[in-house]
Structure formats: C-alpha cells, structure tokens
Amino acid sequence: MSAPAVVVHRDADLLAKATAARVITTLVDAQAARGHAAIALTGGTIGIAVLDQVRREPARDAVDWRRLDVWWGDERFLPSGDRERNETQAREALLDHLELDPARVHPMPAADSAADTPEQGAHRYAEELRAAAERAGAPTTPALDLVLLGVGPDAHVASLFPQAPALAETERTVVAVHGSPKPPPTRVTLTVPAIKAAREVWLLASGTAKAEAVGLALRDSGSAGAPAARARGRSRTLFLLDEAAAGQVPSELPPARD
Numbered sequence: 001m002s003a004p005a006v007v008v009h010r011d012a013d014l015l016a017k018a019t020a021a022r023v024i025t026t027l028v029d030a031q032a033a034r035g036h037a038a039i040a041l042t043g044g045t046i047g048i049a050v051l052d053q054v055r056r057e058p059a060r061d062a063v064d065w066r067r068l069d070v071w072w073g074d075e076r077f078l079p080s081g082d083r084e085r086n087e088t089q090a091r092e093a094l095l096d097h098l099e100l101d102p103a104r105v106h107p108m109p110a111a112d113s114a115a116d117t118p119e120q121g122a123h124r125y126a127e128e129l130r131a132a133a134e135r136a137g138a139p140t141t142p143a144l145d146l147v148l149l150g151v152g153p154d155a156h157v158a159s160l161f162p163q164a165p166a167l168a169e170t171e172r173t174v175v176a177v178h179g180s181p182k183p184p185p186t187r188v189t190l191t192v193p194a195i196k197a198a199r200e201v202w203l204l205a206s207g208t209a210k211a212e213a214v215g216l217a218l219r220d221s222g223s224a225g226a227p228a229a230r231a232r233g234r235s236r237t238l239f240l241l242d243e244a245a246a247g248q249v250p251s252e253l254p255p256a257r258d
C-alpha cells in the first residue's frame with residue numbers, strides 16, 4: 001500500500017484542469033504498458049468538474065477511448081437518467097462526448113433496472129468486475145488502474161460514510177448502502193478492499209468545507225470516523241487539493257500502512 005502524497009493547486013478551477021491533465025497522462029501510460037486501461041469515476045462537485053475539463057482538453061485525443069473500461073466508485077440508487085445519478089452527470093460532462101466502446105462502460109445499477117434490489121445490483125456489479133479482471137489476467141480483483149474519489153465534508157469517499165456498516169466490509173468488493181446521511185439514502189459502493197486493490201487512488205477536495213476532512217484523512221490511522229483515511233492505492237495515493245481544502249494538511253505525513 002502506498003503512502004499518500006499531497007499536491008496543492010491555487011484554486012478549484014486549476015485543480016480540475018491539472019487533475020484532468022493527470023488523468024489523461026495516466027490513461028495513456030496504462031494503455032502503453034498493458035494495452036488497455038480501467039478507471040473508476042467519482043461523483044461530487046470536483047469529480048464532475050475534472051471530467052468537464054478532460055472534455056475540454058485537446059490532449060484527450062492521446063487516449064484510445066475504445067480501449068478504456070469505465071466503472072464507478074459509487075452510485076446513488078435512483079432511476080436511470082436521474083439528474084442526481086453520478087452516471088448521468090459523468091455522461092453529460094464527458095462520456096457522451098467520447099468514442100467509448102459501450103460494452104466497456106459499466107454503470108452501477110439503477111433503481112429501475114429489471115427488479116434489482118441494491119443488494120442484487122451490487123452483487124452483479126462485483127461479478128462484472130471479477131469477470132473483467134479475469135479476462136485481463138490481472139493480479140487483483142477488481143483490476144482498476146485509477147480510482148477517483150471526491151472527499152465529502154464528513155471525510156466520506158464513494159458511499160463509504162463514517163461509522164457505516166459498508167466501511168467494515170472486508171470480503172465483498174461492492175455493497176449496497178441504506179440510510180446514507182447524505183441524500184439519497186440508498187446507494188451502491190465499492191468497498192475498502194476494492195479501492196485498495198487499485199493501482200492508483202486519487203482523493204480530490206476543494207473548498208474550506210473539506211479542510212477538516214482532508215486533515216483527518218491524512219492524520220488518522222484508518223478509524224471508522226474517517227473513511228478517506230482508508231482509501232489508499234497499491235502503487236500511488238494522491239491527495240489533489242486546492243489551497244482552501246489544504247488548510248489542515250499536517251506538516252509531516254504518516255508513513256504507509258497495511
């Protein structure tokens with residue numbers, strides 16, 4: 001597991017632009033090394049702003065979008081096309097503007113999908129991730145090159161909220177969430193083991209409302225009070241922040257833990 005590194009940009013706009021450039025380079029590098037790439041997207045303010053900037057970036061043509069698998073880190077369990085779904089927002093900001101292979105776009109389950117409960121949907125998504133990892137002959141399941149995670153003001157990432165049962169999951173890679181403190185209450189999320197299997201994990205935060213959560217995520221040794229403290233990548237963990245969100249970053253970062 002990698003120790004977190006912190007990169008601070010002047011403001012949210014610059015953070016979104018610089019992160020978009022990083023996303024493009026990381027996908028190009030993954031495709032050069034392995035022939036394909038896999039990313040898990042996040043919802044949230046800065047997460048969607050990054051996708052919007054990828055769309056505007058001329059260098060986006062350097063990515064072979066048809067050889068990219070697109071997954072999600074979490075989803076609000078609402079009908080397909082609902083404005084609050086992370087999928088809807090990602091499609092509008094970026095995905096609808098790319099030449100993706102539709103078979104490689106993997107939305108999390110929607111509330112109107114064939115008699116699915118969130119539990120059934122989560123199980124099916126985990127199977128889809130497992131099958132993709134197997135096809136790729138990957139060393140981990142899921143096999144994600146990059147997981148993007150917006151950090152909430154309560155230090156939640158994906159739909160892993162402080163003290164929630166989903167945070168304690170040690171076996172399954174995808175679970176249903178009920179009673180989320182942030183609406184909507186029903187969600188589906190990758191678990192900590194799934195996030196930790198990723199090559200790179202980037203935590204994104206902008207604004208003063210996130211400063212305390214970011215400070216906690218960097219200081220905390222992974223308690224149930226700070227889900228963001230548990231999100232670490234195998235090769236690299238980056239906290240990508242604007243100056244406002246970086247207000248409580250500790251002067252010395254803790255070493256990597258297992």
Ligand SMILES: O=C1O[C@H](COP(=O)(O)O)[C@@H](O)[C@H](O)[C@H]1O
Binds near residue numbers: 042074151153159
């Ligand atoms: O509900 C969610 O919130 C977080 C963070 O959102 P933000 O607006 O505070 O940046 C997001 O990362 C997650 O994917 C989403 O479902």
